[in-house]
Amino acid sequence: MSLFQYDFMLRALAGALVIGLAAPALGIYLVQRRLSLIGDGIGHVALTGVGVGLLLQQSPVLTAVIVAVVGAVGVELVRERGRTSGDLALALLFYGGIAGGVVLVGLSHDSANANLTQYLFGSLITTTRQDLTVIAILGAAVLVAMLALRPALFAVCHDEEYARVSGLPVRTLNLVIAATTAVTVTIAMRTVGLLLVSALMVVPVAAAQQITRGFRSTMAVAMGIGLTAAATGVWVAGEADTAPGATIVILAIAAFLAVTVGGATWRVLRRHIPAERPAENGEPPDVVLQEAGAR
Amino acid sequence: MSVVSVRHAAVAYGGRTVLRDVSLKVGAGQVVAVLGANGSGKSTLIRAILGLVPLADGEIELFGTPQRRFREWARVGYVPQRMGAGSGVPATVGEVVSSGRLARRGIFRFPGAADRAAVRAALDDVGLLERIDDPVSTLSGGQQQRTLIARALAGRPDLLVLDEPTAGVDVASQEAFAKALAGFVERGGTVLLVAHELGPLEPLIDRAVVVHHGLIAYEGAVPQPAGHHAGPHHDHVHPHATPEQPRICVAPTDRMPAN
Numbered sequence A: 001m002s003l004f005q006y007d008f009m010l011r012a013l014a015g016a017l018v019i020g021l022a023a024p025a026l027g028i029y030l031v032q033r034r035l036s037l038i039g040d041g042i043g044h045v046a047l048t049g050v051g052v053g054l055l056l057q058q059s060p061v062l063t064a065v066i067v068a069v070v071g072a073v074g075v076e077l078v079r080e081r082g083r084t085s086g087d088l089a090l091a092l093l094f095y096g097g098i099a100g101g102v103v104l105v106g107l108s109h110d111s112a113n114a115n116l117t118q119y120l121f122g123s124l125i126t127t128t129r130q131d132l133t134v135i136a137i138l139g140a141a142v143l144v145a146m147l148a149l150r151p152a153l154f155a156v157c158h159d160e161e162y163a164r165v166s167g168l169p170v171r172t173l174n175l176v177i178a179a180t181t182a183v184t185v186t187i188a189m190r191t192v193g194l195l196l197v198s199a200l201m202v203v204p205v206a207a208a209q210q211i212t213r214g215f216r217s218t219m220a221v222a223m224g225i226g227l228t229a230a231a232t233g234v235w236v237a238g239e240a241d242t243a244p245g246a247t248i249v250i251l252a253i254a255a256f257l258a259v260t261v262g263g264a265t266w267r268v269l270r271r272h273i274p275a276e277r278p279a280e281n282g283e284p285p286d287v288v289l290q291e292a293g294a295r
Numbered sequence B: 001m002s003v004v005s006v007r008h009a010a011v012a013y014g015g016r017t018v019l020r021d022v023s024l025k026v027g028a029g030q031v032v033a034v035l036g037a038n039g040s041g042k043s044t045l046i047r048a049i050l051g052l053v054p055l056a057d058g059e060i061e062l063f064g065t066p067q068r069r070f071r072e073w074a075r076v077g078y079v080p081q082r083m084g085a086g087s088g089v090p091a092t093v094g095e096v097v098s099s100g101r102l103a104r105r106g107i108f109r110f111p112g113a114a115d116r117a118a119v120r121a122a123l124d125d126v127g128l129l130e131r132i133d134d135p136v137s138t139l140s141g142g143q144q145q146r147t148l149i150a151r152a153l154a155g156r157p158d159l160l161v162l163d164e165p166t167a168g169v170d171v172a173s174q175e176a177f178a179k180a181l182a183g184f185v186e187r188g189g190t191v192l193l194v195a196h197e198l199g200p201l202e203p204l205i206d207r208a209v210v211v212h213h214g215l216i217a218y219e220g221a222v223p224q225p226a227g228h229h230a231g232p233h234h235d236h237v238h239p240h241a242t243p244e245q246p247r248i249c250v251a252p253t254d255r256m257p258a259n
Helices: A008-032 A037-058 A060-081 A086-107 A113-121 A129-148 A152-158 A158-164 A170-188 A197-208 A217-239 A244-272 A284-293 B041-047 B093-105 B111-126 B141-154 B171-185 B199-204
Strands: B002-013 B016-027 B029-037 B058-064 B076-077 B157-164 B188-197 B207-212 B215-218
Touching: A008 A037, A008 A129, A008 A170, A008 A197, A008 A244, A037 A060, A037 A086, A037 A113, A037 B157, A037 B171, A060 A086, A060 A129, A060 A158, A060 A170, A086 A113, A113 A170, A113 B199, A129 A152, A129 A170, A152 A158, A152 A170, A152 A217, A152 B093, A158 A170, A158 B076, A158 B093, A170 A197, A170 B215, A197 A217, A217 A244, A217 B016, B002 B188, B016 B041, B016 B058, B016 B215, B029 B041, B029 B141, B041 B058, B041 B157, B041 B188, B041 B207, B076 B188, B093 B111, B093 B141, B111 B141, B111 B171, B111 B207, B141 B171, B171 B199, B188 B199
Parallel strands: B029 B188, B029 B207, B076 B157, B157 B188
Antiparallel strands: B002 B016, B002 B058, B207 B215
């Protein structure tokens, strides 16, 4: 644990924990409406924002948030129309986003190649105190929105037409999800990078839903997995000198594999012990996972 | 005052007219069935009433208010044809039914004791209370359909709008469904439902409306099976083949595959 005497490691850890918690809380809604890869697309768009920031010598995080939100809202409006060309429009937006980013970063004054890599794959240990403040505030906002609006967002993602007949502000809620996706992508840019951010939104949810029975428990377990993967990832990266972002993602995927294999084994075992069925005990698999996560 | 009032409504999808000049009134406490073959426009009619499909012409009022300005959506309970295809994220029966409380509660408040009681009561009405903590994906098609009517009932609506609620549903679920609907009607509720056939719901229906080629072809008592549909050897083929008893059937002159 000696690594954590250094301020930069503590800042890295704090930033990773915020993302580890916020990304799955948002990601569950994206997975529920089959938009698992949207975070990846918005990440491409955010790169243009980084380029704009570097070119104008403004904070790249700030300009990336703005450009990504505009892009995400655009994507949502295309999706809402439900046109068959929506797929192509998304492709144009995403590749336009990454190409624009590469060109703009190249035009900017400090156009070292390392700069681009830092945004694409994360650069956790260069997180400054100011970065951390932005990450903490925006991350908290994402978390509060996703938790406080859960019943409404669940209804919209589960059955949009029913939500509309219920008189819910469906369009506004969809735009909230779009804007929140953009904000999450941008603050995760420092931790896991724009190319890996989608993994932290989706993989913990994919792992959690192997063993949960309800939406609320899936959300809780996914956030637990995200948090654990982020914390462990920063520590392993520090000890083994690996890239923190990629390490966090690999750990999350490892958790997914472990939960999938463990869940399947649990089901097989339970089938072979028919005498003791824990039917009324709520959700026993969750408990097993939380113990595993705490270790 | 009519609960639902449709005057000269017309609906077109991409230039193709689906409904033309349809008028319909549903009074408080009435149970009205909209019948018709697949593709006749009957589902489009109730989707237009709910505001899910824009009108090309005509006007619709809900509880005496023009639909455009209608805001009391908590008074309307909608039961869609089926639960959306699962995305893999699990949801319990209780969580799905809780969505029915949102119209009453508003989106910024978390469910309270009254919400939980309403959810349990609605699930009790459809005979699924013991499944409240089970994932909906483990339910049969008929039980999922009952979950959807429980979701609508949980909001304590004055009007229930159901889109083919019993299509492809097992007999036990159809009967549980009819019982829940009868209870709702006894408490003074108004029902507008679309059906291909009525099955155990038939005794509840006050009035039938038959939609044919986008027009109302018949309005009155539930028509009895006629012609070869009434025959004992009538083979009632459905895209969703499940055992069901043909009770009434409108001659399918323009049968289209279910989509």
